[in-house]
Amino acid sequence: MTVTRFPPSPTGYLHIGGARTAFYSWLHARQNNGRFVLRIEDTDLERSTQESVQAILDGMQWLGLDYDEGPYYQTQRFDRYKEVIADLLAAGHAYHCECSKERLDAMREEQKANGLKPKYDGRCRELGLADADNTVVRFKNPLTGDVVIEDMVKGNIVISNHELDDLVIARPDGVPTYNLTVVVDDMDMGITHVIRGDDHINNTPRQINILRALGAELPRYGHVPMILGQDGARLSKRHGAVSVMQYRDEGYLPEALLNYLVRLGWSHGDQELFTQQELLDLFRIEDVSRAPSAFNPEKLLWVNQEKIKQLSAAELLDKSAWYFKQAGIQVEETAESVAVIDLIKERCKTLLDVVTQSQWYFCAVSEYDAAAVKKWIKPGTSEILSTLIGKLADVSDWTADNIQHCVQQTVDAHEVGFAKVAQPVRIAVTGGTNSPSIDATLAILGSAETLKRLRAGLAAFV
Template sequence: MTTKTRFAPSPTGFLHVGGARTALYSWLHAKANNGEFVLRIEDTDIERSTQAACDAILDGMNWLGLTWDEGPYYQTKRFDRYNEVIAKMLEEGHAYKCYCSRERIEAMREEQAANGEAQKYDGHCRDLAPRDSDEPFVIRFKNPKEGSVVFDDHVRGRIEFANDTLDDLIIARTEGTPTYNFCVVVDDWDMGITCVVRGEDHINNTPRQINILKALGAPIPEYAHVSMILGDDGAKLSKRHGAVGVMQYRDDGYLPEALLNYLVRLGWSHGDQEVFSVEDMIQLFKLDDINKAASAFNTEKLIWLNQHYIKSLDPEYVASHLQWHMDDQKIDTSNGPELSEVITALSERAKTLKDLAASSRYFYEDFDAFDEAQAKKHLRGVAMEPLTLVKQKLTDLTDWSVESLHATIEATATELEVGMGKVGMPLRVAVTGAGQSPALDLTLFLIGKERTVERISKAIEFVADRINS
């Protein structure tokens, strides 16, 4: 049998971190077993579902590279199929019409609560003869009263629910729309899902869904219920912990490889290994190795992984992601060095692509002012002579290469009989506006000859004004 998994988010908000990890685990289980991965949008909550949320889910999945083999399927486009199955269940006695009013249900629950009983439907309409009436009704699944539901969860082991603790679930509302728990069952059956990977909050839904599958004569998939993700303070991950929507991590400057690597380790491990390529994950991942304990999100670890991937991935590939940030920060990269060259130069220092974009601005556009502290320290009167000489030498330079630039800076220091710092630091502030940059020869090479000479001239004017003031 072909392994077939699914990710089935509700489009009521962004694709959040917990959902992305569930999608990743489901995707990996399919890929590790040469199977298929289905994307299904569970949009039966019509009032809360939005197109914007659908788009955000698809954007997040695409950015992470979690491509699907089938879908996306939308539940709202399958109502005819759900109604067909419901009609058959009514005909075969697996479901029934319930005419109980809202008032009766509420009174029943209040009485059960007062008696310390579990609040569930009491089966009042379960065995009544069908009515020929215009009264409003819901349709309920006739859940077995005896026995129990047992399933072996890949994460949690053997789980058992007694049938007499389960409700006669509503499978169609008064207005005729099918409910979430019922649609999920029909979808998993029709789509041939062999393994359901989802959050632990769905554990209580599982026995109800298994009983409906049994009533339909449908195969029962395997299940893996993964634990929630906590913030680094031990509380449930939420907006107050920072970014929780997947695309916010893109906006904050993370590479998808870093987030995927981080998410896979939030509950799964392979020895002491920390860095996993997607190929490593597919080769090594097993559902049975997922830890059932909740995992705590650690932003510092994610940053560490992001730095690793910025440094280790092909600069051309990283550049394809950096371009988004350059555009977002309105940095025109058409007049300047190749982005891949900038990445090679700055990758040792960069924590995020957002920071990398901001710190590379001087390669592409001129700055209005020098950093005040750096200018005060390095653009003083003593800098006039080295700046003037190095400008002359650079103006005369015909071979604008890293090697020639390095030799020129050294020659300036030698001629003036000063240390390299006496030339290098004023020159660095002059051409970058600040006190930090990659190796100075590489920095000058990437900025280019014309810009470099113009900026040194500006710095010389700055020093002259300071001397004369």
């Protein structure tokens, strides 16, 4: 059975690079009727926080990346790691090392001065030292031969064991190091496919050698390229490398973010938008590009807008419910509220836009946009609004066509441009000038509410 894993470190939030890796791993497991494991690698006791753990769990839930096992926590597995370290020592695959930091620093400086790659020189490798307060445990890496990584993304990668040193697998206090804990976890959890960033390539041959020393079956590896900023630099906050939950707060659909992220390094012809089922059918980890991809916030926003357009008005209202609540607006799904969302849907790039573009319907006008008032409320506006109010009050069949007829009659009567009628009306009924067509806006507000707001505006503009 295919088993993949996502192992974030809770030293910060779930960022978009991690989200893409998690999605690739999730897709690979789901495509193969396998299992997807969530593992929290929290052995960095100084930097790991419960807040970060919760941020990761919240991010996974919001993205819809459900896991079949976990979350497992490495801090709850220290006894198991110590057991494996003891087994490696007993089998002669590891040894105690007493070299001081000062000696190691001097050794590396000398190696650099001689043009050599810095690595541990093996001084304690065959001394048979006993455990002591100042000793670390090192893995006895093979001295000859090559490690061949049959990488699903990058093809075969060959690394000489001569290039690898005897890495530390346990610190003086007994705390295991990253490369040891990862190996034990992958082995115990039956991980068959390791999909991760290519910044881990240097760790992979070391982990393979430890797995072989333990007699474990090797997983398949796939190292995906980094995501860069548009300037070619490593992705940072200034490029948009923020918590995935910030994208939620800014009104992005989780399916839009995943759609965009999966395309950073993978493609299917010229297709840009995919349903989740299409991705399950089409995505292959072997088709991921070997080259880094650039994160483009404008493209992400476009994908989000297109995904919004694909939703029905009822679906969009449902997905916007949290944002209405955050804004303190009570909205229930009715035929009228759905009609409002349908009216403004094409204008929305984010779910925040859904709230701002429709709140004129759900909320009474409490203030008028000062810049709009200054631009459009002029001498003569009161007379224009009075004329329109009179005409609208006589409308018995409240339809967009009849409303438009009244507006046009008012334009003709006062011999002004259409905007000089429509914009003051918009300000009166919505508070500003940003709304759908005036006839559609007034039609959906209804006769009573329209006249109430127009009369309030008339009084305010005098």
